[in-house]
Amino acid sequence: MKKMKLAYLLPALALLVSCSKDDPNELNEIDGTETGVEIVETESMAEVANADVPGNVREMFFGGHKIPVEEFNGEYVYQGDILLPKDMVSEQEVQVVYERGEAPENKSVGRTSARWPDNTVYYAIDSNLDNKTRVYDAIKHWEAKTNIQFVERTSQSNYVYFVSGSGCSSYIGMIGGKQNITLSSSCSTGNTIHEIGHAIGLWHEQARVDRDNYITINYNNIQSGREHNFYTYAQQGFDGAEFTNALDFGSIMMYGSYSFSSNGQPTIVKKDGSTFNIQRSGLSTGDVTGINNMYPYSSGGGETQTEIYVNGETYYISGLTVLRYLDTWYFSTKYGYKRVELINDRWYWV
DSSP: OOBOSSSSOOSSOOOOOOOOOOOTTTBOSTTOOBOOOOOOOOGGGSOOSOSSSOOEEEEEEETTEEEEEEEETTEEEETTTEEEOGGGEESSOOOOEEOTTOOOOSOOOOOOOSSOGGGEEEEEEOTTOSOTHHHHHHHHHHHHHSSOEEEEOSSOSSEEEEEEOSSEEEESSOOSSEEEEEEOTTOOHHHHHHHHHHHHTBOOGGGSTTGGGTEEEOGGGBOTTOGGGGOOTGGGTOOOOOOSSSOOTTOTTOOOTTTTBSSSSOSEEETTSOOOOOOOSSOOHHHHHHHHHHSOOOOOSSOOOOOOOOTTOEEEETTEEEEEETTEEEEEETTEEEEEEEETTEEEEO
């Protein structure tokens, strides 16, 4: 699964987990116990922001790159269920790197860290949300398996808000302020675990850059208008490093072989042509390892974790996707990588 180690996570970012050996056919309980009971995939197991029809697909600028997004009632959705903050998406390319001495535009590009400080996610649940038990069960699962704790919001300004909607969707990482995790009545506890995964910083596993070494995407079998859900981050114009040896078929962030199929035929198969089931029972071993690397154990005290930037990884910081190389920052342009530096929360050419 794609994970960013920092700032508002963007496609083609670093992956932190070791390869999971979990078999999605053997994970059948929310606590992750191996039962040997086969999971039968249904289309509803794959998360989507609008369960009825794809939204209007548009090419929009985000993080200095143009990507395809679906638009639903003014909301921008990426890869099926990932919500993008409106103030970070634009129809026209927005200047995100400045010359020295140039006056920056007064435009918000989003400047909050993606990780939740002190491993703590504050949350609230809309009183009209049905089946609140699935939220509590999902939170309990996350707390039992990872270093993350969930605390019911009192007056905190940054928090996730579980609310009813037409599908299952979430923002990626902590974006600042109230951020919705939308759950329709058909979203299961497993779907809720998946959406919480997005909220703390996880991307979809099948979109990793090296995925073609392990799977084949059958685009002819994908529902019309949702082909872009299967693009790799590299295909979106983003670069990144992978930090696992293999794709994690057991990840709760992974699509199944029949996800978004238009004709009952598989959309994703292994390189040998075989199919595999979607897994929405609980976090895989790889999921747990990656999250605990991303959120090391914290003893509390409200201190924000210090980020360690890793050379070779791509990050999204202050509205720009940047590559860390030789302890400096680089931005990918049509002329190649150009060095940039961050000063007072603005990027400047070096």
